[in-house]
Amino acid sequence: MDKISLAGLVIALVAIIGGQVLEGGQVSSLVQPSALLIVLGGTLGAVLLQSPLHVFRRGLGMAKWVWIPPVIEQKKQLDQLLAWSQIARREGLLQLENQLTTIKDPFARKGLQLVVDGADPVHIRELLEVDINTFEDEWRQSAKIWEAAGGYSPTIGILGAVLGLIHVMENLSDPTKLGAGIAVAFVATIYGVGLANLVYLPMAAKLKYYIVRMVASKEMLVDGLIGIALGDNPRIIESRLRGYML
Template sequence: MDKISIAGLLLGMVAILGGQMLEGGHVASLAQPTALLIVLGGTLGAVLLQSPFHVFRRGLKMTKWVWVPPVIEQKGMIDQILRWSQVSRKEGLLVLENYIPAVKDDFTRKGLQLLVDGADPERLRELLEVEINTFEDEWRQSAKIWEAAGGYSPTIGILGAVMGLIHVMENLSDPSKLGAGIAVAFVATIYGVGLANLIYLPIAGKLKYYIGRMVVVREMVIDGLVGIAQGDNPRIIEGRLRGYLL
C-alpha cells in the first residue's frame, strides 16, 4: 500500500474542508449533488469521446497503482542477468535456453530467446527497443486519460457555474430559488478545479512515473542481454546495470 498517496489525498481534503470551516462556512454547503453530477458526468463523457475504449479501460485498471504500486524488481533483474552472464561465459549461450521457461516477464523471455537464437547484439537491441517503444506508447496513452480528465474538469466546472447562473437569472422574481442556483454555480467550479488538481492530474503523474520506471527496467534488460551477446565480462555488465538503480 502506497501510504504517501493516501496521506496526500487526506491532507488535500483536510486543508480545503478545514479552510472552509475556519472561514465560518459549513462543510455541508459544499455538498451539491447537481454540481457533482455535471462535473463528473461531463468530464467522463469528454474523456470517453476522446479515448478508444481499450485505452480507457486500461487507464482505469492502472489506477490501482496509485494505492498498490506495481512490483519493479531492478535488483532482482540485475542478479538474474549476472547469473546468465556467468553461465554463458562458462558454458556458452545455448545453455541459457534452460532458463527461458522460468522467466515470467514476456519482454525478458523474448530477449533471452533472441539471445539464445544467436541474434547479433545490434539486431537484438533494435528488436527489443521496438518492443519498448510500443509498450511505452500504449501505457502512456492509457495514463493520459487522467491527464485529459484534469484538463476537461475545470472547464466543465465553469459550464456548471454558467448553468447555475442561468437558473438564477430565470428565477429573479422568486428569491427562494436564488440561493440554490448560486450554490450550484460556485460549487460546480470548486468541484471542477478540485477534482482536476487533487485527483486527476496527480494520478496521471504517478502513473507516468511508474511507466517510466518500467521502461528503465526494460532498457536495463536490453543493456544486459547485449552485454552477454558481446561477451562482456560479468563485472563490466554489473557495473553498467547498477548505474540504472535509483
C-alpha cells in the same frame, strides 16, 4: 499501499475544508449532488469521446497504481542477468536455452531467445527497442486519460456554474430558489478545479513516473542481454546495470 498518496489527498482535503470552516462557512454548503453530477458526468463523457475503449479501460485499471504501485523488481532482474552471464561465460550461450522455460515475462524470454539463437547484438537491441517503444506509447496513452480529465474538469465546472446562474436568472421572482442556484454555480467550479488539481493531474503524473521506471527496467534488461551476447565480463555488466537502479 502507497501511504504518501493517501497522506497527500487527506492533507489537501483537510486544508480546504478546514479553511472553509475557519472562514465561518458550513461544510454542508460544499455538498451539492447536482454540481458533482455535472462535473463528473461531463468530464467522463469528454474523456470517453477522445479515447478508444481499450485505452480508456487500461487507464482506469492503472488508477490502482496510485494506491498499490506496480511491482518493479530491478534487484531480482539484476541477479538474474548476472546468473545468465555467469552461465554464458562458463558454458556458452547455448546453455542459456535451459533457462527459457523458467521465464514468465514474454519480453525477457524473447530477448534471451535472441541471445541463444546467436542474433547480432545490434539487431537484438533494435528488435527489443521496438517492443519497448510500443509498450511505452500504449501505457502513456492510457495514463493520459487522467491528464485529459484534469484539463476538461475545470471547464466542465465553469459550465456547471453557468447552468447554475441560468437557473438563478430564471427564478429571480422567487427568492427562495436563488440560494440553491447560486450554490450549484460556485460549487460546480470548486468541484471542477478541485478534482483536476487534487486528483486527476497528480494521478497522471504519478502514473507516468511508474511508466518511466517500468521502461527503465526493460532497458536495463536489454543492456544486460547485449552484454551477455558480447561476452562482457559479469563484473562489467553488473557495474553498468546498477546505473539503472534507484
